[in-house]
Amino acid sequence: MEFTHLLHPSPTPPETRNEALANPGFGSVFSDHMVEIDYDADKGGWFAAKVGPRQPITLDPAAAVLHYAQEIFEGMKAYQQKDGGIALFRPEENARRFNASADRMAMPRLPEELFLESIRRLVAMDRDWFPIVEGGSLYLRPFMFASEAFLGVRPAKRYKYMLIASPAGNYFKSGAPAVKIWVSRDYVRAAPGGTGAAKTGGNYAASLVPQAEAIEQGCDQVVFLDAVEKKWIEELGGMNLFFVMDDGSVITPPLTGTILPGITRDSLIQLLREEGLTIREEPYSIDQWRDDAGSGKLLETLACGTAAVVTPVGTVAGLDGEFTIGGGGPGQLTSKLHEKLVGIQRGSVEDTHGWVMRLE
Numbered sequence: 001m002e003f004t005h006l007l008h009p010s011p012t013p014p015e016t017r018n019e020a021l022a023n024p025g026f027g028s029v030f031s032d033h034m035v036e037i038d039y040d041a042d043k044g045g046w047f048a049a050k051v052g053p054r055q056p057i058t059l060d061p062a063a064a065v066l067h068y069a070q071e072i073f074e075g076m077k078a079y080q081q082k083d084g085g086i087a088l089f090r091p092e093e094n095a096r097r098f099n100a101s102a103d104r105m106a107m108p109r110l111p112e113e114l115f116l117e118s119i120r121r122l123v124a125m126d127r128d129w130f131p132i133v134e135g136g137s138l139y140l141r142p143f144m145f146a147s148e149a150f151l152g153v154r155p156a157k158r159y160k161y162m163l164i165a166s167p168a169g170n171y172f173k174s175g176a177p178a179v180k181i182w183v184s185r186d187y188v189r190a191a192p193g194g195t196g197a198a199k200t201g202g203n204y205a206a207s208l209v210p211q212a213e214a215i216e217q218g219c220d221q222v223v224f225l226d227a228v229e230k231k232w233i234e235e236l237g238g239m240n241l242f243f244v245m246d247d248g249s250v251i252t253p254p255l256t257g258t259i260l261p262g263i264t265r266d267s268l269i270q271l272l273r274e275e276g277l278t279i280r281e282e283p284y285s286i287d288q289w290r291d292d293a294g295s296g297k298l299l300e301t302l303a304c305g306t307a308a309v310v311t312p313v314g315t316v317a318g319l320d321g322e323f324t325i326g327g328g329g330p331g332q333l334t335s336k337l338h339e340k341l342v343g344i345q346r347g348s349v350e351d352t353h354g355w356v357m358r359l360e
């Protein structure tokens with residue numbers, strides 16, 4: 001597909017940009033351009049691909065996304081390499097998962113090559129938006145929503161795919177401090193047969209009240225239990241979990257359809273196997289978690305995802321009190337995995353898996 005290119009008529013002045021790039025934080029600074037591709041079932045599919053100035057979009061007030069939340073997204077990063085070049089980490093997996101989410105939300109698939117091409121073009125256009133801070137990256141947010149003006153309940157006929165970029169600092173400033181998480185008993189994130197495995201906004205909307213409860217309880221994040229027995233650990237609002245045991249095995253909840261299949265999760269499973277550890281994709285209960293933390297059978301718990309990479313879980317709190325894992329700080333394996341994964345992403349550790357896609 002041909003892309004139309006239009007440069008921003010009044011791009012951010014270099015001084016303002018450099019100021020933002022010195023302390024970008026997460027998710028509130030945006031680059032100058034964006035990608036837009038339209039879809040119309042009556043016009044034969046995808047058309048009018050363009051990279052242009054980042055600006056507000058017009059949307060009919062009856063646009064289906066505003067009423068029935070037909071929407072999906074992805075989250076990935078472009079990393080500046082040691083040699084100054086730029087690379088993506090397993091972007092084909094994001095393209096594939098985007099389409100898996102589209103399938104679940106009754107939305108059209110975006111050809112994987114078009115997804116990747118949109119990323120190449122935006123990164124090239126906004127090459128000057130890489131943070132100048134250690135651990136920084138250009139966070140990429142591809143998303144798609146139903147734009148058809150129609151209040152009936154059925155899959156829409158018209159959609160918009162968009163891609164925006166946001167320079168991001170290190171998620172956690174000095175290394176990775178251990179987080180404290182809250183066990184939600186009143187709320188679930190996803191139920192069997194629901195949309196838990198799709199990266200769709202509704203899952204996040206459902207997590208906001210329990211997340212606010214977690215903050216109220218002095219915690220950083222919420223951990224969700226399964227919707228049926230309220231017993232099995234699923235994941236955090238936006239991160240998968242791993243439990244490191246003292247017998248050389250590592251447990252992570254299985255992908256049963258209620259958990260988001262994280263690309264970081266998949267990468268860690270491969271790295272852990274190469275470390276000689278046994279990965280058990282098995283249900284793990286909240287009671288077992290507490291018991292194993294108490295007895296010392298559980299050495300470490302870590303949360304993982306693109307935004308924060310690998311983060312140690314130090315303390316778990318719930319209605320029936322709290323418990324601490326290991327020493328309450330980052331464990332050995334957690335730190336090692338963090339270093340290794342970040343090293344691969346930034347080109348300082350050899351990429352033996354073909355995970356890194358160089359853009360330049």
Ligand SMILES: *Cc1c(COP(=O)(O)O)cnc(C)c1O
Pocket residue numbers: 075199235236237238239240260261262263264265304305306307
């Ligand atoms: C995106 C996401 C993750 C992490 O996936 P990665 O591909 O590792 O970034 C985990 N859980 C949820 C609910 C998510 O939306």
